[in-house]
Amino acid sequence: EPEVTQTPSHQVTQMGQEVILRCVPISNHLYFYWYRQILGQKVEFLVSFYNNEISEKSEIFDDQFSVERPDGSNFTLKIRSTKLEDSAMYFCASSRAPTSGINNEQFFGPGTRLTVL
Amino acid sequence: AQTVTQSQPEMSVQEAETVTLSCTYDTSESDYYLFWYKQPPSRQMILVIRQEAYKQQNATENRFSVNFQKAAKSFSLKISDSQLGDAAMYFCALSQGGSEKLVFGKGTKLTVNP
Numbered sequence: 001e002p003e004v005t006q007t008p009s010h011q012v013t014q015m016g017q018e019v020i021l022r023c024v025p026i027s028n029h030l031y032f033y034w035y036r037q038i039l040g041q042k043v044e045f046l047v048s049f050y051n052n053e054i055s056e057k058s059e060i061f062d063d064q065f066s067v068e069r070p071d072g073s074n075f076t077l078k079i080r081s082t083k084l085e086d087s088a089m090y091f092c093a094s095s096r097a098p099t100s101g102i103n104n105e106q107f108f109g110p111g112t113r114l115t116v117l
Numbered sequence: 118a119q120t121v122t123q124s125q126p127e128m129s130v131q132e133a134e135t136v137t138l139s140c141t142y143d144t145s146e147s148d149y150y151l152f153w154y155k156q157p158p159s160r161q162m163i164l165v166i167r168q169e170a171y172k173q174q175n176a177t178e179n180r181f182s183v184n185f186q187k188a189a190k191s192f193s194l195k196i197s198d199s200q201l202g203d204a205a206m207y208f209c210a211l212s213q214g215g216s217e218k219l220v221f222g223k224g225t226k227l228t229v230n231p
Binding site: 003004031033035041042043044045048050055056058091098099104105106107108109110111 | 161221
C-alpha cells in the first residue's frame with residue numbers, strides 16, 4: 001500500500017541555520033500538508049498546498065517558513081533561520097481530495113524530528 | 118475558532134474487552150467532519166474512522182465505532198474486542214467545510230493488557 005515518506009527521520013541543527021524537510025506524498029494525491037507537534041502539545045496545522053500554491057496557512061507559518069514542490073514528487077518545508085522553539089516533530093500529509101470533501105482522508109508520513117540547539 | 122479536547126491522556130483496557138475514548142469539540146460551522154487517527158509507536162498516523170456531521174448514523178469500521186452526539190459536540194470512539202495491536206496514541210480531529218486543516222486533540226495513549 002502506498003505511503004507518505006519523510007526524510008530525514010531526525011535532523012539536528014544549530015539555531016539560525018536553515019533546514020529543509022523532505023516529503024514524498026502518495027503519487028496520485030493532489031493536496032499536501034505540513035503539521036508540527038511540539039513535545040507534549042497538540043499536532044498543529046502549518047500549511048496546505050494545492051496546484052503549486054499555498055491554499056491555507058496558519059499563524060505559525062510566518063516568513064521563516066516556505067514550501068515547495070520542486071520536481072513533481074517531493075514536497076519540502078524550508079525553515080530559513082531556525083529558532084529553539086522550532087524543535088518539534090514535523091509531519092507531512094497528502095490527500096486525493098480537499099479536506100472539506102468526500103475521500104478527504106489525509107495520509108500522514110512518519111515525521112521528522114527536528115532538534116534545534 | 119475550532120477546538121478539540123481529549124480529556125483522557127491515558128487509558129488502558131484488557132485484551133478482548135471494550136474501551137471508549139472521549140472527544141469533545143467546538144465549531145461554529147454546520148458543515149464539518151470528525152476523524153479518529155491512530156498512531157502506533159514509531160509509526161505514522163492512520164485513519165481509523167470518519168464521521169460526516171450531516172449524517173445522523175454513527176460510523177462503524179469493524180471493531181471500531183463512534184458515538185456522535187451532535188448537540189453535545191461529543192465524538193467518542195469505542196473499540197470492541199480490544200487487541201494488542203490496538204495499543205497506540207489515538208487522536209481525535211476536526212475539519213470544517215471550506216478549510217483544509219485538521220484540528221487535533223492532544224491524544225489519548227491506549228494500553229492493551231494481555
